[in-house]
Amino acid sequence: MEYYDQARYQPADADNYEPLLSEKDQTSVDVDSPLPDDLTRDDVTLPSLEEPELARHYVRLSQQNYGVDSGPYPLGSCTMKYNPRFTEDVAAVDDASVHPDRSGDSVQGTLQLQYDLQDYLGRIGGMDAVTLQPPAGAAGEFAGILLAEAYHEANGEGHRDEVVVPDAAHGTNFASAALGGYDVVEIPSGDDGRVDIDALEAALGENTAALMLTNPNTLGLFERNIEQISEMVHDAGGLLYYDGANLNALLGRARPGDMGFDIMHFNVHKTFATPHGGGGPGAGPVGVTEDLAEFLPDPHVRKTESGQYERYTPERSVGKVHGFEGNWLVLVKAFAYIDRLGDDGLSDASAKAVLNANYLAEQVEYDVPLGPFHHEFVASAGDQDAADVAKRMLDYGVHPPTTKWPELVDEALMTEPTEVETKSNLDDLADAFNAVAGEDDETLANAPTRTTARLIDQTTAARNPRLSWHDLD
Amino acid sequence: MSGSPYAPHTEAETDAMLDAVGVDSVEELFDIPDSVRFDGEFGIDAKSEQAAVAETERRLAKNDDLAEFLGRGHYEHYVPSLVDHLSQRSEFITSYTQYQPEVTQGFLQVLFEYQSLLVELTGLGVANCSMYDEATALAEAALLAKRVRATSGDRVLVPDYVRDGHVSVLENYTAGADVTVERYPTDDGNVDLDALADVADDDVVLVYAENPTTVGTIEESLDAVGDLADDHDALFCLGSDPVAMSVLQRPADVGADVVVGDASVLGMPTSYGMGLGVFACKEEFLRQVPGRLVGASEDADGTRAYTLTLQTREQHIRKERATSNICTNQAWVALRAAIHAASLGADGLVDLANRMVELPRDLAARLDDVRGVQAPANDRHHFREFLAHTDQPAPAIAADLEAEGFAVNAVDDHHVQICVTDANEHATDALVAAFEEVAN
Numbered sequence: 001m002e003y004y005d006q007a008r009y010q011p012a013d014a015d016n017y018e019p020l021l022s023e024k025d026q027t028s029v030d031v032d033s034p035l036p037d038d039l040t041r042d043d044v045t046l047p048s049l050e051e052p053e054l055a056r057h058y059v060r061l062s063q064q065n066y067g068v069d070s071g072p073y074p075l076g077s078c079t080m081k082y083n084p085r086f087t088e089d090v091a092a093v094d095d096a097s098v099h100p101d102r103s104g105d106s107v108q109g110t111l112q113l114q115y116d117l118q119d120y121l122g123r124i125g126g127m128d129a130v131t132l133q134p135p136a137g138a139a140g141e142f143a144g145i146l147l148a149e150a151y152h153e154a155n156g157e158g159h160r161d162e163v164v165v166p167d168a169a170h171g172t173n174f175a176s177a178a179l180g181g182y183d184v185v186e187i188p189s190g191d192d193g194r195v196d197i198d199a200l201e202a203a204l205g206e207n208t209a210a211l212m213l214t215n216p217n218t219l220g221l222f223e224r225n226i227e228q229i230s231e232m233v234h235d236a237g238g239l240l241y242y243d244g245a246n247l248n249a250l251l252g253r254a255r256p257g258d259m260g261f262d263i264m265h266f267n268v269h270k271t272f273a274t275p276h277g278g279g280g281p282g283a284g285p286v287g288v289t290e291d292l293a294e295f296l297p298d299p300h301v302r303k304t305e306s307g308q309y310e311r312y313t314p315e316r317s318v319g320k321v322h323g324f325e326g327n328w329l330v331l332v333k334a335f336a337y338i339d340r341l342g343d344d345g346l347s348d349a350s351a352k353a354v355l356n357a358n359y360l361a362e363q364v365e366y367d368v369p370l371g372p373f374h375h376e377f378v379a380s381a382g383d384q385d386a387a388d389v390a391k392r393m394l395d396y397g398v399h400p401p402t403t404k405w406p407e408l409v410d411e412a413l414m415t416e417p418t419e420v421e422t423k424s425n426l427d428d429l430a431d432a433f434n435a436v437a438g439e440d441d442e443t444l445a446n447a448p449t450r451t452t453a454r455l456i457d458q459t460t461a462a463r464n465p466r467l468s469w470h471d472l473d
Numbered sequence: 474m475s476g477s478p479y480a481p482h483t484e485a486e487t488d489a490m491l492d493a494v495g496v497d498s499v500e501e502l503f504d505i506p507d508s509v510r511f512d513g514e515f516g517i518d519a520k521s522e523q524a525a526v527a528e529t530e531r532r533l534a535k536n537d538d539l540a541e542f543l544g545r546g547h548y549e550h551y552v553p554s555l556v557d558h559l560s561q562r563s564e565f566i567t568s569y570t571q572y573q574p575e576v577t578q579g580f581l582q583v584l585f586e587y588q589s590l591l592v593e594l595t596g597l598g599v600a601n602c603s604m605y606d607e608a609t610a611l612a613e614a615a616l617l618a619k620r621v622r623a624t625s626g627d628r629v630l631v632p633d634y635v636r637d638g639h640v641s642v643l644e645n646y647t648a649g650a651d652v653t654v655e656r657y658p659t660d661d662g663n664v665d666l667d668a669l670a671d672v673a674d675d676d677v678v679l680v681y682a683e684n685p686t687t688v689g690t691i692e693e694s695l696d697a698v699g700d701l702a703d704d705h706d707a708l709f710c711l712g713s714d715p716v717a718m719s720v721l722q723r724p725a726d727v728g729a730d731v732v733v734g735d736a737s738v739l740g741m742p743t744s745y746g747m748g749l750g751v752f753a754c755k756e757e758f759l760r761q762v763p764g765r766l767v768g769a770s771e772d773a774d775g776t777r778a779y780t781l782t783l784q785t786r787e788q789h790i791r792k793e794r795a796t797s798n799i800c801t802n803q804a805w806v807a808l809r810a811a812i813h814a815a816s817l818g819a820d821g822l823v824d825l826a827n828r829m830v831e832l833p834r835d836l837a838a839r840l841d842d843v844r845g846v847q848a849p850a851n852d853r854h855h856f857r858e859f860l861a862h863t864d865q866p867a868p869a870i871a872a873d874l875e876a877e878g879f880a881v882n883a884v885d886d887h888h889v890q891i892c893v894t895d896a897n898e899h900a901t902d903a904l905v906a907a908f909e910e911v912a913n
Contacts, residue, residue, distance in 0.1 A: 022586075028819065033720045040721060044822065062565050068563075090526055139609075171792045177793065178798075180649045227506070253503050279570040320642045323746065324746025329745075330747075339517065340525035342519030374502075391573075419480040461780050468589035
């Protein structure tokens with residue numbers, strides 16, 4: 001197949017790189033202020049460029065960046081789906097951008113939108129109440145941990161100090177539980193890639209506060225024993241937490257609330273197509289069952305009998321997980337996306353995401369153990385180094401999958417095409433996988449060669465950290 | 474319409490793919506036990522794009538159109554048009570975390586430049602490339618302090634002017650590490666050094682102060698706060714923001730070990746409180762820093778290149794032993810702040826910051842002439858905002874002002890807080906007139 005030539009964005013002398021702002025004109029300004037000298041600094045040194053040059057600087061940098069609009073982005077567990085642009089427009093209207101200290105009476109529109117989004121997410125997740133406050137998925141996990149703790153405390157079960165997490169779980173699960181002060185009890189997966197019931201049984205006990213579970217899990221497999229798992233956790237007195245990272249695989253087919261989950265978070269930047277923005281902002285709303293609703297973060301939004309919307313503090317609220325009310329503009333985009341797709345669209349998105357994953361898994365010549373897959377699958381690069389495979393795939397014009405994780409699969413290539421790729425795109429993606437599968441180690445080790453930058457030295461970056469232009473020669 | 478408008482499959486393609494997979498229908502691929510299958514409906518009607526836009530805007534349009542004079546830790550400055558246009562480049566907005574640096578050099582360089590801006594403004598050696606907001610950044614600072622001062626205690630001291638919500642976040646984040654958060658008193662809007670000295674001891678791991686403060690005053694004895702923290706082997710954490718830091722005492726010069734704050738003062742509208750958490754610290758704490766760091770390196774051709782670095786601190790590698798649970802951060806918001814800062818340049822930032830000293834000074838003087846109002850209530854220098862004493866009950870004044878089209882904060886029975894920046898400066902004459910109507 002042909003190379004995708006990212007280098008076309010480069011200037012004619014291709015060894016040139018876009019200079020740092022610091023290498024353009026820097027201006028040192030003496031600070032002359034209406035304040036007394038002893039309260040002010042002496043000077044500030046920053047680049048000083050006129051607008052045309054800045055515009056070109058950032059446009060060139062954008063051209064050195066791969067996004068979903070550039071091509072397939074099958075990064076497993078990240079659900080990199082197309083971000084429809086109309087949601088940007090609604091988030092940009094003046095009324096979306098009010099100050100968080102405005103009175104409830106004066107922001108009825110914002111409160112109604114919050115209320116309606118809480119309602120939509122509750123229906124989609126099968127949960128009784130939803131808070132929009134957590135500003136990302138991991139923040140949602142942490143909020144969930146706080147809720148579980150408050151719940152157990154309220155029930156006189158404050159001694160529960162362990163959170164059980166399967167080895168295939170996202171790293172955030174472990175870190176969020178630890179942030180809440182819990183001991184993490186890791187359990188191994190079974191041979192079928194799912195929760196090992198015996199291992200779970202052994203891990204559960206009177207100290208169990210919660211089990212954090214992703215379903216389908218990070219291997220793309222549905223936890224078929226979910227009802228048994230739920231019963232086991234609840235019998236032990238624990239709560240079942242749903243990591244919403246893979247919810248795109250279930251929309252309209254199954255709901256965490258119906259499976260017995262007590263707490264869940266939504267990653268609106270995954271499931272509901274709000275842009276990841278190069279690493280954020282996201283939003284991580286958390287849904288709970290009725291028993292946990294009184295503990296939700298402050299404030300929450302409800303509708304009064306007169307049809308007004310109001311903020312209130314839930315009776316036994318855990319307090320706050322964000323200084324204000326989270327990443328609001330992201331939530332506006334999520335609302336507009338859900339409203340556009342409706343039942344049919346959400347359900348179809350899930351269907352096509354699952355179809356695409358299974359179809360691609362079928363086309364890829366690498367070993368793909370287990371299955372059937374929900375919206376992602378994990379191939380094994382076998383004798384090849386998965387990280388090298390990923391670098392080489394860049395030369396074929398696609399973003400590679402997530403690599404070397406989950407560790408249950410040797411040299412894992414964790415792949416999630418999402419619903420937005422056409423069959424021909426999937427065929428191209430498979431061609432890229434399969435072309436690399438036949439290549440020798442030396443070719444792989446020298447890749448990529450056709451990208452903005454060639455293989456970057458990560459070791460030196462970590463050994464000799466240079467983290468600002470002040471550290472450069 | 475039926476189906477997702479963003480799943481582009483034709484029926485023929487779908488059939489061919491099902492054939493290839495070896496099933497008759499997509500439903501066969503859903504490996505879900507019947508007992509937990511969802512066969513209901515959400516009850517959400519699919520809509521055209523036009524109708525979905527209208528539905529969202531119809532709700533938002535119910536917000537009253539008020540001139541906002543609200544601050545207290547969340548501020549708005551005019552955002553140059555260039556910021557919107559450049560940040561909306563789809564390569565920026567539709568990309569993910571830079572796990573493959575060879576095809577994400579553009580974003581990495583922007584984040585490196587953002588880190589550099591904060592290093593310049595704080596004078597500290599290291600800045601990460603974003604936390605969620607000021608409150609969570611402060612919480613991470615407390616956790617860092619607990620880790621690096623693990624043998625010497627568990628108390629975090631914050632001034633009483635910090636917002637309750639920010640303290641709640643701090644308490645939630647640190648409870649798991651058995652840290653206790655205590656407030657120390659202030660005097661006329663600024664740190665009361667004697668009172669702070671009385672409560673500080675060797676069990677303190679972090680002393681926090683702000684400049685400017687949540688009530689809009691400029692702190693005048695930060696060196697002494699830093700020394701006091703030092704005397705007890707505690708870290709000194711300063712809360713600020715990039716505009717203020719452009720003119721106020723350089724955090725490193727007053728002994729700050731960590732700087733937190735909200736950089737959404739650059740690049741963002743009010744956004745109902747969406748933030749951009751600043752986190753900078755001394756280089757000695759580098760391996761304890763939460764969140765992402767971008768470092769400079771070289772590629773195979775020896776050309777300078779950028780990459781995420783020191784990832785072994787992070788949750789995706791270190792799991793429960795990570796320095797933080799943060800994964801998705803505020804990268805795109807940081808990009809907007811970086812573009813805004815670059816478009817202002819050093820001159821523009823200093824000019825903007827100086828206006829943030831002059832505007833509240835001038836507005837306070839005008840309000841002080843209004844019968845029933847004494848402003849500013851604190852005999853301090855101010856930045857962006859100030860407290861005004863009102864003879865009439867402050868909540869009633871705020872409500873009356875709202876009826877006149879102005880939003881201000883009533884902070885207690887007889888104080889309102891007023892924030893003025895370049896974003897609402899045009900409405901100050903009308904605000905003063907409204908005060909004359911309602912304050913008497």
